[in-house]
Amino acid sequence: MNVSKHEQELVGVPEPFLTESPSSWFTRVAVSQAVTPIELLRYFGLARRADPDLLLEGPVIRRISGLCGLRTKQFHLMRVMLNRLRRLDRTGTTYLLSHQGAAKYRFCPSCLAERGEKYFPIHWRFRSWRWCPNHRCLMEDVCPKCSSPVLLPGDILKAGANQAGVSSLGRCMVCSSSLAAGIWSKGGAIDSRLLTSWERTQMANGRAVLAGLFLGYVRSTDSDVRQPLVRIKRFERLGLLPHGTFKLDRQILEERRREKGIFMLTSDIKALLDSQRIGSGLAMPED
Ligand SMILES: [Zn+2]
Ligand SMILES: [Zn+2]
Numbered sequence: 001m002n003v004s005k006h007e008q009e010l011v012g013v014p015e016p017f018l019t020e021s022p023s024s025w026f027t028r029v030a031v032s033q034a035v036t037p038i039e040l041l042r043y044f045g046l047a048r049r050a051d052p053d054l055l056l057e058g059p060v061i062r063r064i065s066g067l068c069g070l071r072t073k074q075f076h077l078m079r080v081m082l083n084r085l086r087r088l089d090r091t092g093t094t095y096l097l098s099h100q101g102a103a104k105y106r107f108c109p110s111c112l113a114e115r116g117e118k119y120f121p122i123h124w125r126f127r128s129w130r131w132c133p134n135h136r137c138l139m140e141d142v143c144p145k146c147s148s149p150v151l152l153p154g155d156i157l158k159a160g161a162n163q164a165g166v167s168s169l170g171r172c173m174v175c176s177s178s179l180a181a182g183i184w185s186k187g188g189a190i191d192s193r194l195l196t197s198w199e200r201t202q203m204a205n206g207r208a209v210l211a212g213l214f215l216g217y218v219r220s221t222d223s224d225v226r227q228p229l230v231r232i233k234r235f236e237r238l239g240l241l242p243h244g245t246f247k248l249d250r251q252i253l254e255e256r257r258r259e260k261g262i263f264m265l266t267s268d269i270k271a272l273l274d275s276q277r278i279g280s281g282l283a284m285p286e287d
Contacts, residue, residue, distance in 0.1 A: 006066030013068040017119050018077055023052045023103050023152035024120035027169060029068070030153065037153035043067075051092045052103055052153055053125055054082060081122060081213045084229055094236070094243070095209070096125050102151040106139035108132035113180035118170035120152060127243045128206030136189040138250055145177035194256045195248075202242040205235060 012032050016025045030040040041048060044064055046055050056064075056078055065072045089095040097104040105124045111132060112118055123129045124139070131138050142149050151173070160166040160176035170179055192200070209232055212218040217226040235241055 006063055008069035009067050010069065013070065014117075015070060016074055016078070017117075017121070019121040019123070020078075020119045021053050021105075021122040021125055021152070022056050022078060023105075023125075024169060026052060027153040027156060028117075028119065031156045034157065036155045036157075038155075041153075051096065051098075053096065053122065054086070054092050056082060077214075078122060080216075084213045084216060087229065088232060088236075095127060097127055099149045099151060103153075105150045105152060106130075106141055107150060107179055108135055108137065108139055109144075109180040109183040110135040110137065112170045113183060115170070118168040120150070120169060123210045126206075126210060128209045128241050130203050130206050130242050130246065130248070131190060133207065138190060138248065138253070140179070141249065143172040143175060143177060143179060144181050146172060146175040148172060148174040150179070190253065191257065194253050194260070199246075199248055202240065202246050205240055206242040206246075208232075209241060 010029075010033060014025075014028045014032055026037050026040060030037045033040065035043075038048065041052070041055075044060070044067070046052075046060065056075055058079070061072050061075045061079060064070075065075065085092065085095060092098075097106065103125065105120050106129065107120065107124055111134060129139060152169075154169075154173045156169070156173070157165045159173035160171065164176075166173060166176050171177065172179055195203075208218055212229050212232055217229060218231055219225065220227060220231075232241075236243070239245060
């Protein structure tokens with residue numbers, strides 16, 4: 001395959017979803033062309049060792065768009081957000097999840113279950129994105145059946161049990177189980193009374209990071225003035241983002257629920273999670 005010209009060479013390439021991560025899209029494109037992600041990245045002329053989600057820069061997007069018969073503006077949001085991320089974290093090692101050098105993702109089982117075509121949005125790659133505002137649940141870290149992390153891009157055609165392939169990105173690439181299995185039986189929405197004020201602050205700040213990357217600015221809790229994105233770095237240095245020290249997961253919440261005898265009340269959760277100006281100076285800009 002020749003990458004020196006930009007005329008369309010591939011047919012049947014799936015269009016990227018608006019918020020889809022490059023790794024997720026590379027995975028789906030590889031399936032459409034019946035090649036491995038490694039072969040696809042090589043064909044696109046991309047370095048294998050670089051973080052796959054940080055590869056989509058201007059010239060690369062022009063080349064890939066041409067080869068796939070897509071428009072460059074279909075990658076616009078991704079390009080803008082990732083450019084902003086590079087200003088905070090050039091290599092992505094602080095803000096993005098990884099596992100043994102591979103790009104790692106968290107996921108919301110309910111979001112995956114609701115999607116027809118399964119894909120992973122870019123915010124699921126971020127350490128600071130700890131809960132899903134659509135379903136008010138914690139993001140999942142690993143497959144509910146075999147506890148393997150979700151690593152992308154993956155070779156769907158040879159993934160799963162016995163390397164027989166899996167049907168979509170909604171399946172674990174190690175054991176083939178649905179990543180959306182047992183959504184409601186294992187906890188569901190967060191009860192705000194089970195969270196400490198510190199945890200609420202961290203979760204709100206984590207969401208503000210992604211809103212900031214999307215909008216290009218942040219606002220503090222005490223002012224409506226737009227602050228430059230780089231202000232996030234200060235909160236990172238002060239340990240106010242839910243990165244390495246933030247350990248909350250569904251099991252911990254379940255233990256607290258048993259100890260306190262609290263039942264899940266979604267109205268209470270709504271009151272908590274709809275508040276955009278919780279805490280310590282960094283809050284999600286208004287939509
Ligand atoms: Zn969700
Ligand atoms: Zn699994």
